[in-house]
Amino acid sequence: MRFIHTSDWQLGMTRHFLDPDDQARFSGARDEVVRRVGAVARERGAAFVVVAGDVFETNVLGPRTVGRALDALRAVPVPVYLLPGNHDPYGPGSVYQSAGFRSQCPPHVHVLAESSVLPVSDEMELIGVPWTSKRPAEDLVARCLAELPSRQARYRVMxxxxxxxxxxxxxxPALIDRSPLEAEIQAGQLHYVALGDRHSTTAVGDTGRMWYAGAPEATDYDEVDAGNVLVVDLSPGDIRVTPVRVGTWRFIAQMLDVRQGEAAAIVRAWLAAVPAKSTTIVRLTLRGTIGVLDRAQVEAAIDEARQLFAAVERPTHHDEVAVVPDGGAFSDLTLSGFQRQAFEHLMAGAQAHGPDVQVYQDALALLYRLGRAP
Ligand SMILES: [Mn+2]
Structure with missing residues (x-):
């Protein structure tokens, strides 16, 4: 018995650091990955797909987001079981009960709307544990396990x-206690637990039968292994779980060690080496001692990179850099009149170590870039 386990599609997710056109590509990739899940199901001969929660980023979505998601789901050639998670809990206001979802939902797509046994084939029964509010007051899995009837099919998957x-x-109070799940698994009553919420592919415990699939498209910097779906093979007394790469977007948070006189070269070299830039979101911070000129050149290099990358974030307040006010660096600029006056004023401020030193450094860096602009 083979099926696909995925989760945390987060359809409709927006990211504040993306320009509108990049946001559109980011959203489009989330629809496309649903189609790729379908392709994996077809290629691998999976019987069905389970999506373990957070199918949608929120319950408040535009009709296009819902329509496109359902259109992508239409292309999945096997039954799909959607679990409402903490982002899209089931209830009267949920996306699953919206007119758009109900009217366009293809017949092979099912919502696991209650904690009960759902026979999906002669061999398999599914038990969904849906969220029905954003803040459950108890461990939903423990409650479900306590009320479960005995197993009827050969395999039972939660x-x-x-x-x-x-x-x-x-x-x-909603945290899940592992021990009753492991007891069911040890007793041979539960053969797999398909989990969602962690966006990195993660095995839980050492039974080999409890996994987080992780988000099939990355959603944030702190994910160590997003971009996979899991192909799960159950056979009597055995299990095999195989991650399959489907993601196309990446988040990279990088702190670069830089040196005075070489900072921009270091930053440029690092950025140049990143593959698939248009689907990569970078957060770059620096560590080391650099000059005002370095600083300006670094920011210019990053501005250039922004033409290629989906986004390059520069939270300079997280930098660990000491900036040396190296006035000589400006000698290659032809500054005259008020520019020269401004430069002298800013350089004095940058060298004064006052509370506004950062402002003076930023302004100097800007002046440098403007002074070099064609
Ligand atoms: Mn999630």
Whole structure:
């Protein structure tokens, strides 16, 4: 018995650092990855697909987002089971009950709207553990397990969403206790737990039967292994879980060590080496001692890179750099009249170590770039 486990599609996600056209590509990629999930299901002969929560980024979505998602789902050649998660909890205001979703939902797409046993074939029963509010007051998995009837099919698979108590998450009454799940698995009553919420592909515990699929398209910098779906093979007494790469976007947070006189070259070289720039979002910070000129050249290099990358974020307040006011660096600029006066004023401010030193440095860097502009 082979099926696909995925989660956290986050359809409709917006990112503030993306320009409108990049946002459109980012959104389009999330629809496309649904089609790729369908292609993996076809190529690998999977019987069905489970999506373990956060199918949608929010319950408040435009009709185009919902329409395009359902259109992409239409292309998946096997049944798809969608679990409402914390971003898209099931209820009267949910996307799943909206007129658009209900009228356009293809017949092979099903919402796991309640915690009950759903026979999906002679061999397989699914148990969805949907979220019905953003803040459940209890461990939904534990409650579901306590009320489960005995297994009827050969295999039983649970589809759930949330964090475990042991994984260093902030306390919440909704945290999942691992032990009753592991007891069911040890007893041979539960063969796989398809989890969502962590956006990195992660095995939980050592039974080999509890996995977070991770988001099939990356959503943030802190994800260590996003971009996969899992092909799950169940056979009597055995399991095999195979991650398959489907993602096309990447987030990279990088701190670069820089040196005076070489900072821009270091930054340029690093940026140049990043592959697939148009689908890569970078957050770049610097560490080291640089000059005002370096600083200006670095920002100019980053401005150039912004033409190629989906986004380059520069949270300069996270830099660990000491900026040396190296006035000589400006000697290659032809400054005259008020420019010269401005330069002298700013350089004095940058060298004064006052509370506004950062402002003077920024202004000097800007002056340098303007002074070099054609
Ligand atoms: Mn999520």
């Amino acid at each position: 589809v759930a969403h949330g964090q475990f108590e042991s994984m260093g998450s902030q306390f919440s």
